[in-house]
Amino acid sequence: MKFVNDICTTTLEVKQSKFISYLLPYSKFDTTLESLKKENPKARHFVVAYRYLNEFNQIVEHSSDDGEPKGTSGKPTLFVLQGAELINSCVITVRYFGGTKLGTGGLVRAYSDACNMVLEEARLIEYKEEIEKKISFEYSNIRIVEYESSACGIEIIEKIFDIATMYKIKGSESDMNRFLQKMERLVHMAE
Numbered sequence: 086m087k088f089v090n091d092i093c094t095t096t097l098e099v100k101q102s103k104f105i106s107y108l109l110p111y112s113k114f115d116t117t118l119e120s121l122k123k124e125n126p127k128a129r130h131f132v133v134a135y136r137y138l139n140e141f142n143q144i145v146e147h148s149s150d151d152g153e154p155k156g157t158s159g160k161p162t163l164f165v166l167q168g169a170e171l172i173n174s175c176v177i178t179v180r181y182f183g184g185t186k187l188g189t190g191g192l193v194r195a196y197s198d199a200c201n202m203v204l205e206e207a208r209l210i211e212y213k214e215e216i217e218k219k220i221s222f223e224y225s226n227i228r229i230v231e232y233e234s235s236a237c238g239i240e241i242i243e244k245i246f247d248i249a250t251m252y253k254i255k256g257s258e259s260d261m262n263r264f265l266q267k268m269e270r271l272v273h274m275a276e
Contacts (some may be wrong), residue, residue, distance in 0.1 A: 101183025
């Protein structure tokens with residue numbers, strides 16, 4: 086499975102209709118859709134498809150045709166995301182109608198092609214299941230903890246400075262084990 090971290094966009098033109106596709110992280114879906122609707126008031130359709138992992142590690146999928154004939158835009162876009170095994174990602178395609186009707190087959194092709202184009206331009210990242218841990222350590226060891234966490238690919242989510250310094254960290258299981266082994270003398274598991 087793969088995902089994206091950045092917003093990527095491409096434009097496809099078919100018989101004077103413009104299909105502007107945006108591929109972005111699912112976490113930015115609502116705000117991006119809202120701002121695209123404000124930026125493109127003359128656009129006819131805002132077709133969406135997304136896939137994300139919920140808290141139970143299940144894939145949740147959704148698509149919307151947004152006024153296009155049923156099954157001609159949202160579903161084909163979702164099928165492309167499924168085929169690319171993308172998760173925690175979404176595609177929003179903004180359509181400006183060019184005056185020529187494309188028919189159901191033409192719409193399916195146009196939305197699929199627009200989604201494939203934006204996937205080709207994007208930098209896809211391999212997904213690794215991540216785990217979170219809380220660690221505590223002496224304040225004087227902050228520099229080494231932050232250096233080693235970065236070197237091991239561990240993300241620091243939260244920093245708490247109290248009697249002991251506590252960090253909430255996140256990373257893949259293998260990266261987490263490597264980090265904790267390196268730091269076993271300086272870091273303790275916290276709760």
